[in-house]
Amino acid sequence: MTPILTAFKHSPDRGQGLARDMRVRWALEELGLAYDVHLLTFEEMKQPAHLARHPFGQIPTYEDGNVVLFESGAILLHLAEQHPGLLPADTGARMRAITWMFAALNTVEPPIVERSMAWVLEREQPWYAQRLVMLDERVRRRLSQLSARLGDAPWLDGDFSAGDLLMVSVLLRLQSSGIVGEYPDLAAYVDRATARPAYQRAFAAQLAVFQNL
Numbered sequence: 001m002t003p004i005l006t007a008f009k010h011s012p013d014r015g016q017g018l019a020r021d022m023r024v025r026w027a028l029e030e031l032g033l034a035y036d037v038h039l040l041t042f043e044e045m046k047q048p049a050h051l052a053r054h055p056f057g058q059i060p061t062y063e064d065g066n067v068v069l070f071e072s073g074a075i076l077l078h079l080a081e082q083h084p085g086l087l088p089a090d091t092g093a094r095m096r097a098i099t100w101m102f103a104a105l106n107t108v109e110p111p112i113v114e115r116s117m118a119w120v121l122e123r124e125q126p127w128y129a130q131r132l133v134m135l136d137e138r139v140r141r142r143l144s145q146l147s148a149r150l151g152d153a154p155w156l157d158g159d160f161s162a163g164d165l166l167m168v169s170v171l172l173r174l175q176s177s178g179i180v181g182e183y184p185d186l187a188a189y190v191d192r193a194t195a196r197p198a199y200q201r202a203f204a205a206q207l208a209v210f211q212n213l
């Protein structure tokens with residue numbers, strides 16, 4: 001039975017890779033796994049059928065036989081545990097890669113999402129410009145710390161892992177801000193990851209959804 005990934009039928013970015021099904025598509029492509037996509041409208045995401053998959057009525061979800069998962073990080077961990085290629089076999093290295101998955105989602109992503117949502121929801125407010133200064137400072141603090149750790153290494157800890165996949169997915173949310181470009185080693189890191197054939201295939205597959213509709 002082919003696994004099923006849920007994704008947006010209509011996405012604000014029209015398939016530019018920001019919706020979080022992208023990171024699951026990328027992982028599936030890195031692992032060479034086939035998958036089907038079930039596209040949902042915003043309305044369908046809030047219906048009982050989908051709420052049974054995802055208590056918060058969001059995408060992505062991942063169904064494979066009797067496994068029905070939500071949370072992109074959990075889906076990636078499941079895939080990486082089930083198939084070799086995104087987590088090292090060595091116990092210590094494996095836990096360090098999983099640590100970077102958590103760091104991407106719990107430490108680096110929050111200020112980036114807060115900055116992104118402020119633009120969507122607050123940019124008309126009189127105090128937005130002042131708030132943006134603080135939001136940018138929080139993002140730059142995390143990126144400078146990440147940059148200091150990465151240095152000129154190709155990946156965060158040894159070979160490319162699910163930790164890098166999630167970290168780059170998080171950094172891509174900053175694409176339109178230009179902030180990643182202020183850290184040349186992070187910009188090179190993102191370019192290195194998005195040059196991977198698996199990323200290119202995943203991006204093309206998500207974009208195709210919005211070219212055919």
Ligand SMILES: N[C@@H](CCC(=O)N[C@@H](CSCc1ccc([N+](=O)[O-])cc1)C(=O)NCC(=O)O)C(=O)O
Nearest residue numbers: 011012013014018019020057058059060071072073
């Ligand atoms: N923590 C969850 C978060 C899932 C999530 O945020 N899903 C979003 C889509 S990805 C977030 C997203 C959507 C669109 C863009 N974009 O730029 O177009 C960027 C990011 C969603 O379903 N939103 C609808 C809702 O909450 O009702 C995970 O990692 O899976």
